[in-house]
Amino acid sequence: xxxxxxxxxxxxxxxxxxxxxxxxxxxxxxxxxxxxxxxxxxxxxxxxxxxxxxxxxxxxxxxxxxxxxxxxxxxxxxxxxxxxxxxxxxxxxxxxxxxxxxxxxxxxxxxxxxxxxxxxxxxxxxxxxxxxxxxxxxxxxxxxxxxxxxxxxxxxxxxxxxxxxxxxxxxxxxxxxxxxxxxxxxxxxxxxxxxxxxxxxxxxxxxxxxxxxxxxxxxxxxxxxxxxxxxxxxxxxxxxxxxxxxxxxxxxxxxxxxxxxxxxxxxxxxxxxxxxxxxxxxxxxxxxxxxxxxxxxxxxxxxxxxxxxxxxxxxxxxxxxxxxxxxxxxxxxxxxxxxxxxxxxxxxxxxxxxxxxxxxxxxxx
Numbered sequence: 001x002x003x004x005x006x007x008x009x010x011x012x013x014x015x016x017x018x019x020x021x022x023x024x025x026x027x028x029x030x031x032x033x034x035x036x037x038x039x040x041x042x043x044x045x046x047x048x049x050x051x052x053x054x055x056x057x058x059x060x061x062x063x064x065x066x067x068x069x070x071x072x073x074x075x076x077x078x079x080x081x082x083x084x085x086x087x088x089x090x091x092x093x094x095x096x097x098x099x100x101x102x103x104x105x106x107x108x109x110x111x112x113x114x115x116x117x118x119x120x121x122x123x124x125x126x127x128x129x130x131x132x133x134x135x136x137x138x139x140x141x142x143x144x145x146x147x148x149x150x151x152x153x154x155x156x157x158x159x160x161x162x163x164x165x166x167x168x169x170x171x172x173x174x175x176x177x178x179x180x181x182x183x184x185x186x187x188x189x190x191x192x193x194x195x196x197x198x199x200x201x202x203x204x205x206x207x208x209x210x211x212x213x214x215x216x217x218x219x220x221x222x223x224x225x226x227x228x229x230x231x232x233x234x235x236x237x238x239x240x241x242x243x244x245x246x247x248x249x250x251x252x253x254x255x256x257x258x259x260x261x262x263x264x265x266x267x268x269x270x271x272x273x274x275x276x277x278x279x280x281x282x283x284x285x286x287x288x289x290x291x292x293x294x295x296x297x298x299x300x301x302x303x304x305x306x307x308x309x310x311x312x313x314x315x316x317x318x319x320x321x322x323x324x325x326x327x328x329x330x331x332x333x334x335x336x337x338x339x340x341x342x343x344x345x346x347x348x349x350x351x352x353x354x355x356x357x358x359x360x361x362x363x364x365x
Contacts, residue, residue, distance in 0.1 A: 002319055010325070010363065011314045015100045015353050017335035018299045018310050020243050020266035022145075023083075023106035023125065024073040025302025026090050029054065035076040043072055055307045056274045063179055063208045066275040069305045078114040083121060084128030090303070091132035091140055097309045101339060101349050104129055105143035105174050109150060109158055118161040126168035139349060141340050143172035143203065146191055148182035155191035163198015171340040174243065176205040179230060185237050192237045201340045203266070206234035207245035208275055225250040227277060231258075231265075241266055241297075241338055246277060248294065249285035259293050264338040268301035269321060270308050281320040290327060297335040298328075329363040 003011070027035075029051050036043035036050075044050040056069040077083050087104065094102050104125070111121045126142060133140035144162035146155040155175075162170055173195035175185050185192075185204055192202060207227035227247020232254055234242055245265040248254050258265070269284040278284045290296050300306055300313050314332070317323045323331070333353050336346050357364055 003315060007325070007362075008311075008315060010360070011311050011318075011328075012098060013356075014098055014311075014314070014329070014332060014363075015349075015356050016098050016310050016314075016332055017101040017297075017339060017349070018094065018099050019103045019241070019297050019335055019339060020268055020299035020301055021090075021094075021102065021104055022070075022302050022305075023087060023090060023104050024070050024077060024110070025305040026093075027054065027073050027076065027086050027304055028089055028093070029304070031086060031089060032073070032076055035082050039076065039078070039082070041072075041075050043076070051307075054304050056305045058274065059279075060274045060276050063275045063277075066271070066305070067178065069302075073304075074110050077111050079116060080120050080124035083111060083124040087125045087128030088132035091129055091138050092136055093303065094310070095132075095136035095138045097311050099138060099310060100352060101139045101141075101336065101341070102133075103141045103143055103172065103340060105145045105172070105176075107145040107147050107176070108162070109147060109154060118158065119164075122161065122165050122170065123168065126165055126170060130169050139341065139345060140169055141172065142168075142170040143174050143340065144170060144195075144200070145174040145176050146188060148175060148177035148179065148185070148188070150177075152188050152190060155188050156194050159191045159194035159198060159200070163195065163200055166199050171201055172203060173200040174203050174205065175237075176243065179205065179209050183230060183233065185234055189237070202237060202239045203241040203243055203340075204234045204237055204239045205243040207231040207242070207247045208272070208277055228254055235261075235263070239263060240340075244268065244272065244277070246272055246285050246289070249289055249292075255289070255292055255294050258295065262295060264295035264297055265289065266297045266299055266338075268299050268306075268313075269316065270306045270313060271301035274306060281316055284321050286317060287322045287327070290323070290331060295334070295338065296331060297338060298331050325363045329357065333357070 225247040228251040231245040
């Protein structure tokens with residue numbers, strides 16, 4: 001049922017925590033135009049064409065098709081100034097949408113093609129994001145993302161570099177990239193261990209696929225989707241959270257394990273439709289997973305690639321997926337429980353969220 005204007009105004013005003021957001025997928029159209037001109041990158045020269053290049057189709061065939069939308073942003077983000085600018089602008093954009101706690105993830109190894117060192121690139125993102133967070137009042141943390149297709153030793157080096165930036169807000173470690181071609185996260189077990197040794201908290205992309213099990217090329221069978229098989233495989237790295245993973249709904253034993261271990265699924269419904277993981281928003285299992293007791297959070301994944309704000313993602317979760325407003329608030333408030341931030345920060349933000357909710361019976365179950 002469509003939300004009426006006062007209800008959507010409530011979503012706009014709601015304090016939000018976003019845990020699953022990619023830097024390179026969230027570049028402003030105007031900034032992309034400016035960077036393309038100033039860096040001499042072959043790219044569209046007007047806003048409509050640039051938007052067409054950066055925004056992925058509403059429904060795509062698979063994850064590989066969605067990942068192609070990141071090729072141009074990565075080409076534009078090959079120097080410290082560009083990285084710091086885009087990180088700062090992303091925090092500013094999220095602040096206007098009521099996001100009070102934000103985790104930004106990106107793959108530093110993707111931004112070294114023109115000679116930028118890992119340390120220089122990491123510092124640029126940290127500096128841009130944290131400075132903007134201070135200006136806007138957004139609490140920001142960063143997640144370093146390794147790429148599945150990179151050599152394992154390359155990701156070990158990345159983890160070792162990332163661990164040196166914990167005092168700059170970098171608190172998390174992730175693995176993402178082409179899941180069908182590289183289905184086993186344990187190929188990078190040494191990198192996950194190096195990240196843990198450096199004090200980083202662990203998440204991993206998993207289940208951003210459909211169809212057959214990529215490790216066998218066959219149907220997962222027994223009623224289990226390829227997505228659920230990938231989520232189960234991801235548990236081997238002992239993550240605190242899993243990025244995506246909607247297919248877990250197909251495996252009740254897996255759901256029970258996620259509940260028992262308190263592992264949250266950072267779900268991004270609009271992006272999941274774009275990647276062909278689910279056929280439509282209406283078919284997305286967000287509501288079913290939440291009602292089954294599986295910890296879930298709700299994010300956009302990529303503000304530009306998915307052409308969506310978090311408030312609009314919230315609206316779609318109610319209008320098209322079927323969450324009630326109290327269920328949505330429970331998910332929004334619960335995201336803080338899974339954030340990669342220290343206890344005092346979470347406690348302070350929790351008080352802010354709770355104070356806002358007080359006196360709003362329409363969102364409190």
